[in-house]
Amino acid sequence: MQRRRFLGLTAAGAATAALAPALTACGSEGSGGGTIRLVAADYGDNATNTSKKYWDSLARAFEEKHGDIKVEVHVYSWTEVDKKVADMVAAGKAPDLAQIGAYADYAAAGKLYRADQMLSIPTQADFIASIARAGEVQRVQYGLPFVSSTRRLFYNKDLFTKAGITKAPESWSDVQAAAAKLKTAGVKIPFGLPLGPEEAPAETLLWMLGGGGGYTDKDGAYTIASDENVKTFEWLRDQLVGKGLTGPGDPGRTNRQDVFDAFVRGDVGMLNGHPTLMQQAESKSVNYQTAPLPGVKGVSKSTMGVADWMMAFKQGHREQVGLFLDFVYSTKNVLAFTGQYDLLPVTTTASNKMQQDSDRKKLWPFLEQLQDADFYPADKTSWAKVSATVKERIGTVVRSGGDPAGVLGEIQREAESTEGASR
Template sequence: MQRRYLGLTAAVAALTTAISVSGCGSVGGAGDVTLRLVAADYNLDGGDGTKKYWQDLAEKFEEKNPGIKVDVEIQSWNDVDRKVGEMVKAGKAPDLAQIGAYADYASDNKLYSAAEMLSIPTQANFLDSLAEDGKVHRVQYGMPFVGSTRQLFYNSTLFEKAGITEAPTTWKELAADAKKLKEDGVATPFALPLGPEEAQAETLNWMLAGGSGYVDEIGTYTLNSSDNIDAFEFLKNSLVTPGLTGPVAPGKLNRKAAFEAFAKGQVGMLNGHPSLMQQAEKNGVKYEMAPLPTPDGKKRPSMGVADWMMGFKQNGHRKEMGKFLDFVYSDANVIAFADRFDLLPVTLTASQKMASDSKHQKVRKFLQALPSSVSYPVSKTSWAKVSESIKQQIGTAVEPSNTPAGVLGVLSREAAALDSATQ
């Protein structure tokens, strides 16, 4: 089901109690083992920051825990979920995977629960709603790793040149502003990345803005709701067909390429997460942020996303994995990763520290959006396959030869069938 992010205050009190009760935690001991971790690449510019973070962290952990080695493999977001799936299918599951979905593995009894690995203070420190999103049949298997929300980014220099004085608040205004940008020579007035890298995120942005989402209040897939069809009719008829989404077809445009183009000053507007700020600032691109416009200008929840850590049972390294994860989720390491990539922490204490630190003022808009944001239906065991179908097919909904209703109808029927098969 869709879940809302909750505030921090009450949960901090619960955390304090948990720490006082737990003492040193519930996991310990180490064997002469090597833990294999497959993790996603968060670099937007082709650098090696993700690899360096994990290598440094692994070295520090190994110094404190003789006998446990950590072997890290970094994969792009285009490939990481598929690669892990192939490993698991081949009987060569990694010990730990930091990817986009966990529930199907939990349903197949391939994962340790969070309680089987983590110390009580570590498990109690996750943001409440994210911990809930990590549960299948009321047991937490998915451990949130990092979070983000979305804002509309717009190039303030290009806006000024085109005579646009403020951010659009309605879809009609957004289309009108995109037209002005095109008339002023902007190659990509609005970047619409519906390519396979992260199409499920861009899709949810528009569905939420339109008043719907992937599922209803009881968790039933609603991909072809009238609101969702209207959202994609707007994208096709008001942005794509008039040529306002640039030279690359939305179904071929990936998020990374869209972000790179924005950071080079070539894009007027797009939906972005916190890490785009750093990328744009490196190139001296001036930008502003605003909530994603809606059909009527009324504010609606934005998308909130958590990426997931999970521990596989296959190699039996439960205690060693727990020791490593307790280290991964220490405040210093959580904040270091979030700070490096301009993302949001997923633990209570790290979130509080970031919110109160003037150094992180730029991400406060995203932190403020957390309480009302809506995430993917990640606790549904069908979500991984549904998400993959969306990544591969949703871009065709705005192509000239297709209709949004037709494509969303196909996706909705596939989702319902997958959901039924995994009950």
């Protein structure tokens, strides 16, 4: 599925942007006609639900209202879209708009318009505050959130009943006790722990938050090697993986989609998941439920929020791009896209409408968490490299003999060094 990339949110591909040559603006900054180019990611998993259908339809509707502005649409899979845009930028042929996974390197290199240079005041003010802040570099918004999601604990109700578990776990000790019962009941994977390269940064952050830590502090400084984070991974190593409660595979080599597929087959008792897992589970008639994420001493005080980004390159079509973006972020169009893929809207008005739509009731718990969710430090130009290192290294710390303090310390030092070099 191409949709799976959204909820991994890495900054891969954009890392080379800061090294690209400065762009030469073309066209006019003034109002008027012309053609704007959009490169977007595909959230569909087949030809019938490809995102290109959405964007083509949206572009034609926009052109009917603004006949002198044409929109040229290019849609690529998540496995290639970031690199496509990076290559275009490096060649001096950046698109006017890119809807991809990361923006910070382009912003730091001075290649993007600020949000207030393009959007009308009502559109800019309508972004959910917590998500909009994640699009800022030095308190200036360059990344426009496009779609979002939060995470919850998914559990198989039939397997819980079989194991004699009557309610969802709220603390890590509850998780361990439930996983032990599931193992005794013959469940193949009591707790799915995907610390493999597909989504290691996300699973890592979820556990960090549950342990009272995170990638950064409230001031944005890296805290990867904090005592809280070290204790979190020591607990995972000793109390979950070490007790054989994550199944026969190596969590450090297990990807998220592997665990999702196993959950859909009925082989997983519980795991951390996002809304699109509901579609997959329902398609196979899995009797599941969701609950808030467990934390070290009770329900976690926070969950992870993720977002994919829209950004506008300085290609000389600022006003035309602004008109199109105001159209893109209209409530009707936001709900049309998020509704197609079971994602969460990034604007307050669309969010409020979703909360009033009983057909979207299953998304309400995810939506309610969005205002206070913690996001990746996507505003940091160092995040691309840090994310890649987490993918490579974090799985080793939960193996027998793993060294959480040592590995997290190394990642911390690399993060600080990379961040310092980018200033």
